[in-house]
Amino acid sequence: MKLYIAGHQGMVGGALVRRFRQEPGVDLLLRTRKEVDLGDQPAVDRLIAAEKPDAVIVAAAKVGGIQANATYPAEFLFDNLAIAANTIHSAHRHGVKRLLFLGSSCIYPKLAPQPMPENCLLTGPLEPTNEAYAIAKIAGLKLCQAYRQQYGVMFHSAMPTNLYGPGDNYHLQNSHVLPALIRKFHEAKAAGRPDVTAWGTGSPKREFLHVDDLADACAFLLQLPEPPDWLNVGTGTDVSIRDLTGMVAAATGFQGRIVWDASKPDGTPRKLLDVAKLAALGWRAKISLADGLAATYASFLSEKAAGTLRT
Numbered sequence: 001m002k003l004y005i006a007g008h009q010g011m012v013g014g015a016l017v018r019r020f021r022q023e024p025g026v027d028l029l030l031r032t033r034k035e036v037d038l039g040d041q042p043a044v045d046r047l048i049a050a051e052k053p054d055a056v057i058v059a060a061a062k063v064g065g066i067q068a069n070a071t072y073p074a075e076f077l078f079d080n081l082a083i084a085a086n087t088i089h090s091a092h093r094h095g096v097k098r099l100l101f102l103g104s105s106c107i108y109p110k111l112a113p114q115p116m117p118e119n120c121l122l123t124g125p126l127e128p129t130n131e132a133y134a135i136a137k138i139a140g141l142k143l144c145q146a147y148r149q150q151y152g153v154m155f156h157s158a159m160p161t162n163l164y165g166p167g168d169n170y171h172l173q174n175s176h177v178l179p180a181l182i183r184k185f186h187e188a189k190a191a192g193r194p195d196v197t198a199w200g201t202g203s204p205k206r207e208f209l210h211v212d213d214l215a216d217a218c219a220f221l222l223q224l225p226e227p228p229d230w231l232n233v234g235t236g237t238d239v240s241i242r243d244l245t246g247m248v249a250a251a252t253g254f255q256g257r258i259v260w261d262a263s264k265p266d267g268t269p270r271k272l273l274d275v276a277k278l279a280a281l282g283w284r285a286k287i288s289l290a291d292g293l294a295a296t297y298a299s300f301l302s303e304k305a306a307g308t309l310r311t
Helices: 011-020 041-051 067-069 071-094 130-153 177-191 213-222 241-252 276-281 289-306
Strands: 002-006 028-029 054-060 099-103 154-160 162-164 193-199 208-210 230-233 255-263
Touching: 002 011, 002 041, 002 177, 011 213, 011 289, 041 071, 041 162, 054 071, 054 162, 054 213, 067 071, 071 099, 071 154, 099 213, 130 154, 130 230, 154 213, 162 177, 162 213, 162 289, 177 193, 177 241, 177 289, 193 241, 208 213, 208 289, 213 230, 241 255, 241 289
Parallel strands: 002 028, 002 054, 054 099, 099 154, 154 230, 162 208, 193 255
Antiparallel strands: none
16 A cells, blocks of 8 residues: 655654554655645645555644644644645545545534534534634545545544644744643753743643554554544543643653743633544554653653754
């Protein structure tokens, strides 16, 4: 099987490459952004037409945390719409047999029932702080569903929860909460600072999935003969941001004080995916949060030493 992983240089794409290199009979098709800009429809079309992959995983996306989403909504909406439309349309046009589009748990309403089932999509307003990104991901999911319904192609989607792991973005303002905390605590420990400031009240609860578990779930989903149009991928458990912050401090060895800045936004009160459908099909996450944090901090140190840390 020739498998095109769109976005292989990102955190998710890197995990997919690690996972599928273990699969016998899989020939990976990989292109950097300099080689093929996924926002350029003719360029994407030329690639798919020339290489004719059997399957595509759309892992490419413009991603970021609360501040990045609030600051750059136009780019988050346009860039992610373009990536989804270009890859999905070209895959259909050139006879790709299977396509898996990766979305996000932020597609569900801000006040969705907890845990969030797949059928709560479009039943209420989105969280304003990541609305642009969520709309683009909903559009990609619905585009896959439409092509499948109209043309019978096996295009389907996975909606992962908050991800972390090797290759994450550690920018202090534009990254997600977990990598930002890792960098904050590491730098505070290295500088001997007595305290670290964390955003918000710490009360929201979040679910975190190691990116290698997501890659394993993708391999599982591609083997299903008739998967649902979209499935949640998560651990089924969550943790408060306050408790997570304590866990990250412990993983990095920071022993100082944590100060909470309640003037900063908390975001959605709770985000926990209902993973019952995926579990019933036979897949569950394997990496615990404690083990994942330890491994991720070790990866952070390795990437920093090698000069490859994304900041």
